Amino acid sequence: MGSVSPSYRGHRYPVEVISHCVWLYFRFPLSFREVEELMLERGVIVSHETVRRWCLKFGQAYANALRRRQPRPGDKWHLDEVFIKINSEQKYLWRAVDQEGNVLDILVQNRRDTAAARRFFRRLMTTTGGVPRVVVTDKLHSYGAAHREVMPSVEHPSHKGLNNRAENSHQPTRQRERAMKGFRSMGGAQRFLSAFSGISPRFRPRRHLMTASEHRAEMTIRFTTWEQITGATGRPTAA
Template sequence: MGAVSLSYKGHRYPVEVISHCVWLYFRFPLSFREVEELMLERGVTVSYETVRRWCGKFGQAYANALRRRQPRPGDKWHLDEVFIKINGKQRYLWRAVDQDGNVLDILVQNRRDKAAARRFFRRLMKKCRMVPRVVVTDKLRSYGAAHREVMPSVEHRSHKGLNNRAENSHQPTRQRERAMKGFRGVGAAQWFLSAFSGISPHFRPRRHLMPAHNYRAEMTVRFAIWEQITGVAALATAA
């Protein structure tokens, strides 16, 4: 699969600079101003507002391209929801991962009632284009009510201790939320977290499960994929 179907035409900076700034912002807990400073140290003068526009234009497209390269989702889905503060108000971040820890989808909602759970179930099935074999959740009753309505033939396991995989997947988001000092709006939170959940995990292999040489080899492959989906590799080949 080639680069994302976005044009860099009209951009004064080369694709290598644009993709690198987007990678920095979504991979590490950095602000736009900190990305600007890091690029300045490398001899590239770019304003933080320009970095913000690049992330807004290309971040989700890069994330979608990376997701298309992922293997077919597993048939065991772990769902969980956590509260996040948006402009001082409590909202809920719904997240689903498969048995391998791959993020299937995230959704920011105002509530965690039956309607919210039902909406997330339907969104998941539409996005994944499949019905899971098993759904694992905590003991929130909204899950059970929505499950009986949307996917009654699917096995539902409701147990807090079985859902550590989904709960652990929230940790990078929590780290980023603290670095950003919260989100300013529901739309901004959904935009950032959707792109973040597609880009950040790509550069987070299970390092604790592999020796150093295997980790370096895996990261080399992942960086090569990044260059392919952003278009950097195509430009290098053309040159």
């Protein structure tokens, strides 16, 4: 697959600086000011507001390009929903992963009723371009009603103990939510989490299943992919 790097026309900073700042922000629980400080240590003077604009402009584009590089999703989907606080109000984050733990999609919604479940099912079918062999959920009744309407031919086991893979995938989001002291708007939460779920997991392989040399080799491959999709050619340095 060829390069899908976005256009950097009009930006005075080199792509290596832009892409590295975006990677730092979405990969680690850092604030924009902390990314600014890390870049200053390298001799690169960039304001936290500029980092924020880069993340808004390029984060989703990078996440989409990484998703296009992933293998076709597995045929067993795990769905789960958790509450998140947005401007002190309770909302719900819906998430789907396949049997390998790859995030298929996320959706922030006001409710966790049948209409919300139905909306998420349909969004998933559009995002993945197909339907699964099996969809695993907890015992929320809304899943069953939406399942019977949207994908009745798909097997649907519902049991909390079967859905640990989806539940575990919420943990990095919880970490970022705490670091950011919550989200300020539904749109902002959706934009951040959509990019975050496309970038961060790519740099968190299942380390406990690898030797040190295997992990280094895998990370080298993933960093090379990052350079390809962003157009970067090396480490960021001061101009």
